[in-house]
Amino acid sequence: MAQRSRIVQECTEGHSIMEVSRRLRIAPDMVRTWRRRFIERGLDGLCDDPRPGVPRKITDADVERVIVKALEGTTKNATHCSTRSMAATTGMSQSTISRIWRAFALVPHRSRPSPPKAPAK
Template sequence: MRAAPLVLRDGDREILQAWIRSTTMKSGLVLRARIITLAADGVAHAEIARRFDISRQTVINWRSRYLAHGIEGLHDEHRSGRPRTLDRDKLITTTLTPPPRKYGVTHWSSRLLADHLGIAHGTVSKVWSEYGVQPWRAETLKFSTDPELAGKVTDIVGLYMNPPENAIGTAA
């Protein structure tokens, strides 16, 4: 027995079509939008399942969710599991502030920050990736932590200002 075409609510076809055309929409939502629009066009469940390489039951489930909840029913439900305990704001704020002088570095590495905060370095890397943070690329002035910097700079500038007699590149 073939299911009757799905009747869409007012304005939903335009929303579903926009989801299908979107390049930023999550792929799961795009697939669900395609399932619902094909069901509304009267395409059989088995044919929709074949087109998207999914089970017939998946098509039936999404059709039922749409009937019960409309467009909102197509979004992911909250999953079970332990809630996040990491304070991501604190991690990002700490990342964007210079490390304490005791570490002797100009910016954080994931391992150093992880040790400082008492968390796994993979967690730091994952959060940095999610937020697009790259502390080693910060466009701010970095100060050297070398205690002998002033003497080294004086020596180098002195060589440029008064090069030795047989130095390469000096005019005769």
């Protein structure tokens, strides 16, 4: 945003596209792009356009739910937490669970449950 604002400011001060390009050490096409977008849309033109592609289907709340369940430990009658068991528990696909675990470096199937605490005397 700062660089885009500098481009627009330099252009409004009357500097040519090539001069702005040289002064800011950027490509002339970049100056043309942001100058044109500012002329067409004003300040809103300096913000990023939406990216192409399909919007996310997994929400932040879903990711949090998976992480919390993974950190809580195993489910009933299970020796360890697997992507398959987590997928069944959360209703997400096994590959989604795997991607979430990789993104957060979780390996619950390798962690050992903590030993039971001795009763206090």
